[in-house]
Amino acid sequence: MKRVYVNEDWCLACHLCEYYCAAANSGAENMIKAFANGNKPIPRIKVEEGSGINFAVQCRHCETPLCVKSCITGALSQKDGVISCDESRCVGCYTCVLACPYGCIVTSENSKVIQKCDLCMKNNNGEPACVKGCPNKAIVLEER
Amino acid sequence: MALNYFQPLFDVIRDKDRCIKCQACARQCANEVHRYDGDLDMMISDSQQCVDCQRCVCICPTGALKIVDNPNKFRNNSNWSQQIMTEVYKQAETGGVLLSAMGNPKEYPVYWDKILLNASQVTNPPIDPLREPMETKVFLGKKPKNVSFNEDGSVKTETTPTLELSTPIMFSAMSYGSISRNAHESLARAATELGIFYNTGEGGLHKDFYQYGSNTIVQVASGRFGVFKDYLETGAAIEIKMGQGAKPGIGGHLPGAKILEDVSRTRMIPMGTDAISPAPHHDIYSIEDLRQLVLSLKEATEYKKPVIVKIAAVHNVAAIASGIARSGADIIAIDGYRGGTGAAPTRIRDNVGIPIELALASVDQRLRDEGIRNEVSVVVAGSIRSSSDVVKAIALGADACYIGTAALLALGCHLCRSCQTGKCNWGIATQRPDLVKRLNPNIGYQRLVNLVHAWDHEIKEMMGGMGINSVEALRGNRLMLRGIGLNEKELEILGIQHAGQ
Numbered sequence: 001m002k003r004v005y006v007n008e009d010w011c012l013a014c015h016l017c018e019y020y021c022a023a024a025n026s027g028a029e030n031m032i033k034a035f036a037n038g039n040k041p042i043p044r045i046k047v048e049e050g051s052g053i054n055f056a057v058q059c060r061h062c063e064t065p066l067c068v069k070s071c072i073t074g075a076l077s078q079k080d081g082v083i084s085c086d087e088s089r090c091v092g093c094y095t096c097v098l099a100c101p102y103g104c105i106v107t108s109e110n111s112k113v114i115q116k117c118d119l120c121m122k123n124n125n126g127e128p129a130c131v132k133g134c135p136n137k138a139i140v141l142e143e144r
Numbered sequence: 145m146a147l148n149y150f151q152p153l154f155d156v157i158r159d160k161d162r163c164i165k166c167q168a169c170a171r172q173c174a175n176e177v178h179r180y181d182g183d184l185d186m187m188i189s190d191s192q193q194c195v196d197c198q199r200c201v202c203i204c205p206t207g208a209l210k211i212v213d214n215p216n217k218f219r220n221n222s223n224w225s226q227q228i229m230t231e232v233y234k235q236a237e238t239g240g241v242l243l244s245a246m247g248n249p250k251e252y253p254v255y256w257d258k259i260l261l262n263a264s265q266v267t268n269p270p271i272d273p274l275r276e277p278m279e280t281k282v283f284l285g286k287k288p289k290n291v292s293f294n295e296d297g298s299v300k301t302e303t304t305p306t307l308e309l310s311t312p313i314m315f316s317a318m319s320y321g322s323i324s325r326n327a328h329e330s331l332a333r334a335a336t337e338l339g340i341f342y343n344t345g346e347g348g349l350h351k352d353f354y355q356y357g358s359n360t361i362v363q364v365a366s367g368r369f370g371v372f373k374d375y376l377e378t379g380a381a382i383e384i385k386m387g388q389g390a391k392p393g394i395g396g397h398l399p400g401a402k403i404l405e406d407v408s409r410t411r412m413i414p415m416g417t418d419a420i421s422p423a424p425h426h427d428i429y430s431i432e433d434l435r436q437l438v439l440s441l442k443e444a445t446e447y448k449k450p451v452i453v454k455i456a457a458v459h460n461v462a463a464i465a466s467g468i469a470r471s472g473a474d475i476i477a478i479d480g481y482r483g484g485t486g487a488a489p490t491r492i493r494d495n496v497g498i499p500i501e502l503a504l505a506s507v508d509q510r511l512r513d514e515g516i517r518n519e520v521s522v523v524v525a526g527s528i529r530s531s532s533d534v535v536k537a538i539a540l541g542a543d544a545c546y547i548g549t550a551a552l553l554a555l556g557c558h559l560c561r562s563c564q565t566g567k568c569n570w571g572i573a574t575q576r577p578d579l580v581k582r583l584n585p586n587i588g589y590q591r592l593v594n595l596v597h598a599w600d601h602e603i604k605e606m607m608g609g610m611g612i613n614s615v616e617a618l619r620g621n622r623l624m625l626r627g628i629g630l631n632e633k634e635l636e637i638l639g640i641q642h643a644g645q
Contacts, residue, residue, distance in 0.1 A: 010584045012172070016203070019164065
């Protein structure tokens with residue numbers, strides 16, 4: 001299965017992936033609208049930086065996902081390797097937030113349900129916005 | 145300073161309706177123009193620091209930024225321009241020599257733009273390069289005057305080593321130190337994939353790049369940095385640099401701040417010391433001395449590699465080239481006054497040397513008149529901007545062209561001409577690790593390959609239009625050229641007729 005990988009050699013910590021991610025998942029038509037009127041949609045990818053090494057982290061889509069295992073309502077599920085959340089079933093208990101070893105599950109800005117990377121399956125026809133927007137090809141979608 | 149004589153050259157214009165305060169501009173500007181003010185919740189810019197490298201404009205995800213010329217002007221004066229006045233202020237403040245980078249930007253004539261190419265009509269058919277074979281392969285080096293054969297048909301004439309290029313384009317000398325490791329890697333990998341050559345400049349060759357040796361020209365310059373046995377043996381050819389188009393008559397100076405561990409090891413000098421290349425080679429004061437170095441380098445590499453001698457285009461370039469052709473060198477590289485540099489004194493860069501078009505025409509003519517044109521190949525450099533410049537150069541008599549600035553543009557350079565500051569936002573002319581990584585060689589080498597492929601296609605199209613199917617048949621074919629808006633003397637030097645003749 002193709003996953004998103006980050007090469008820290010080329011990550012510039014420009015944080016643009018966070019903005020492309022947030023805009024793509026906001027449902028807005030474009031980036032300007034997504035952030036208009038002081039809106040700050042929360043990205044599902046996060047750049048970790050320090051000591052000259054930077055890299056972006058988002059859901060690893062683990063083969064044996066602890067988040068899915070910990071979900072008390074069955075909102076999180078794994079299909080064809082992609083872990084996604086059925087927001088209508090999420091009750092906002094945040095057990096998955098605690099369980100994820102990578103810190104890749106985030107809360108949502110205006111409701112209690114969680115949100116996480118689904119490889120842009122729902123919005124960009126499977127071409128992740130972070131990969132598309134990375135100016136230095138540090139983030140790639142590939143089979144390894 | 146309480147009283148500021150300098151006006152910012154540029155104005156940073158931010159469209160507040162488009163800006164989403166993502167701060168990508170602030171994170172990407174090594175000159176610290178942009179910053180986010182948390183109290184005001186807005187982005188603020190300091191135009192004074194801006195060098196117009198366009199990095200922020202390119203990275204901004206909403207197209208909110210524009211860099212424009214600062215409309216504030218000193219009182220109009222055709223003699224004392226704002227630039228000249230600013231330079232006087234700068235020198236009055238610092239007491240130093242003015243430094244600049246990249247090529248001469250002044251409004252001197254560009255002869256390439258005053259030369260037009262021919263095309264076939266009716267009496268001689270043009271050739272379609274997509275349907276018929278078209279040869280852009282060239283060989284650089286000595287060519288025998290005649291060829292003789294043994295009785296069994298094998299070639300009897302002794303030949304000397306040559307360089308085989310898939311297309312008549314090479315990447316100019318740019319040292320590791322003046323440009324980054326990633327820029328070097330991009331050039332090396334692109335040259336290897338394209339079947340052409342790149343040039344180490346005088347900074348030596350990093351151990352990691354020895355694998356690209358068969359597509360590398362190693363340079364020996366007046367500072368002799370990084371020159372040793374393995375270096376000479378690794379390259380496909382050796383270039384002796386006598387001069388550089390951007391700064392004829394002076395040496396080089398790589399500041400100690402850029403001599404970090406890797407550069408220091410590659411150049412074989414202590415870390416943090418300034419790398420100063422003398423103006424002359426201290427062992428070369430005549431053509432005979434040059435011959436000694438040419439032959440020493442050939443002896444050291446067992447006569448297996450061609451030797452290039454690179455000079456800047458200066459007033460008596462034809463006579464100098466004639467001497468070089470007799471020195472035993474296989475290739476002469478001539479660098480015109482618009483050639484780029486990582487740093488040069490502004491006055492030298494803008495006022496010394498001559499246009500490459502005129503230098504090339506006079507060198508080719510002189511070598512032909514003296515019957516020694518076959519003794520050397522002629523490579524020209526110094527602002528070859530497009531494939532049509534390459535075609536015109538070949539028709540004027542060049543064997544191949546070096547491209548430096550065009551190659552850097554392919555890597556992202558926007559010609560802000562601030563290389564000497566070492567804060568290149570595009571990761572090219574810098575050694576700062578956080579900036580160097582901005583140039584991903586996996587992207588860079590592909591862009592270089594694309595550029596040269598594109599030019600190769602265009603060269604074939606133009607040659608085909610003229611009814612010519614090989615670079616060999618175009619070389620020195622000045623009948624294919626016509627001047628436009630040139631005077632008698634210029635036409636005479638270029639050896640071409642005026643349009644309409």
